Amino acid sequence: MTQPQPPQETAAVPPLPTPSQPTPVPRGERPPLAALLEAVLMVAEQPVGVAELATGLGASAREIERLLPRLAESYVDDGRGFRLRHVGTGWRFYTADECAPWVEGFVLAGQSARLSQAALETLAVVAYQQPVSRGRISAVRGVSADGVIRTLTARRLVEEVGHDPETGAILYGTTDYFLERMGLRSLEELPPLAPLLPGLDDLDDLVAP
Amino acid sequence: MTQPQPPQETAAVPPLPTPSQPTPVPRGERPPLAALLEAVLMVAEQPVGVAELATGLGASAREIERLLPRLAESYVDDGRGFRLRHVGTGWRFYTADECAPWVEGFVLAGQSARLSQAALETLAVVAYQQPVSRGRISAVRGVSADGVIRTLTARRLVEEVGHDPETGAILYGTTDYFLERMGLRSLEELPPLAPLLPGLDDLDDLVAP
């Protein structure tokens, strides 16, 4: 998942038939800086600062500083549905204001008020293992916890409570709102886990990347 | 989590990071459909189907179906860092293939681990024989599939899809997320197994001993 290397080439395997498959491009043919900025900001979860962009992309901060407002402007000029904005600590993609009513309608229509099974499971892990990092949650559930943590944070059931002193990873815990919604006065009132546990640590069938 | 909202843009000047309340925009001045699609897909957490887009935006599915590939194409033609792709059951924003090596540095955390050989083989059996019971998977692979099925289920690649009407055994199939991870739109895009299985494509009567 994380390797930039092209997929294993195999003579025995027939050519991939899917129309959506791009040809892997070896690193070297460097796309223009504007494209790299678009790519990184498209998937960044937090606003990204110019310094971080410069380091990550191996470009000068000055050039990036010059380019980003231009890019932002071009989206306005082209009447796109998204905007690039400088907010607080850095730059981030947002929806365009004039589209907001439709986006809101769309979000509300698709949003179930109930938590998904994945969200519930993650909530259970956070509640009993807090403070806990995303990595640890992912290890327990065997699947990346990013999306669900995002949902739980947005729903104010989970929040950042600090950083791991060794790795610097963000640690998560449950909120007072969580206790309120569960009808508990404190975390001590959570039912003890011990009688439910068989007592072995979990192994996984996963191969490290 | 809570980003201060910049004021509405009035001119082509890059917005300043002024924290302020989001100003509700009166619905009515409807932006072009392409912009609305861009905006909605910008907040989507998973691929969005054409039908859902049509309902949410009050537009005809046909028009959306016509517009999306054009929009996707325009990003490629303009050499943007992002792509609009039809993967799994719908459309979603992705980073451009050629930017992958640079994007990785920013999103490394939380990437899912690679699947073990056993998990991949089991996934292949499920993909081609679904709906399929554990017993049958075990028969093909010659070893118990229980642990691997659990891993694949936890990673949302495989799910229970029903029960065998005769034996009552749980039947498994692949998920939409599986299609996403494979970059496929539907199971029909899976490469045919026949070339890999010389002259023996109908072995359906092979059952567990």
Added chain:
Amino acid sequence: MTARGGQPEPFVVELANFSGPFDLLLSLIAKHRLDVTEVALSQVTDEFVAHLRRLGDRFDLGQATEFLVIAATLLDLKAARLLPGALSEDEAEDLALLEARDLLFARLLQYRAYKEAAALFAGLMALESRHVPRAVALESRYADALPEVQIGIGPSELAAMAARLREPPLPPLVATDHVHLPRVSVREHMIAIIGLLRELGGADFRTLCAGCRQTIEVVARFLALLELFREGRVSFDQEVPLGELIVRWIATDDPAADLHAVGRGLYGDDASYGDDGPYPDADDIARQEAS
């Protein structure tokens, strides 16, 4: 053999009538383009041993194991084809044996196909991982508009969920049942029954099954009895309803002389075991089996 696993080099066979990768040899046999009886398997094995020696440190246990399984199957297949009727005069039985071996071979090929598909999947996933999907926190203006969340479960359910997530998976087991399927021959059990009846004259089903260790053997004895009854060699006597059912030898000829004739039609398509006649009561059999 497959692309994954970094196998150092494929095993290539050099024979008088074939030269190329071992894989291809298998494909040809599977497609009936090459008769297994024309393949010098001893030579293939010699070459494989030489191949392993050549690999030295790069010896791959997976490849060696796979070769062993396939070679054993091929050997079985070839032996069966070269020695028709060695076990009995009945051609139908030979056919069944051949089919069973073909099926085993087919299953091997099927598994190999899935292994290749797995490599393909890994490739597709690696390709797809070059596209990172946008998945970011909802802008606060939309998040704030969402209705209040329903958790939907109480503290005890949450605890059960947390406990379940920490449950260790079952320890990995190496299954061996795929190495050989237990083969039970009804014919052998017919012979055993004839032997017993010759000795005892008459016996109930429990006695006839005394030496069986597995359920499948009891089933085989039961089928053997039906077959013997169909051939008119045994009779079933039951004095009272649901009473003890006694099997008696009624064939006029010497039981020993029948050994060769035994088993006719067992594997034929004629599946009707007698038309009328008293069958052993099913409940009776079940009771005896359970005891």
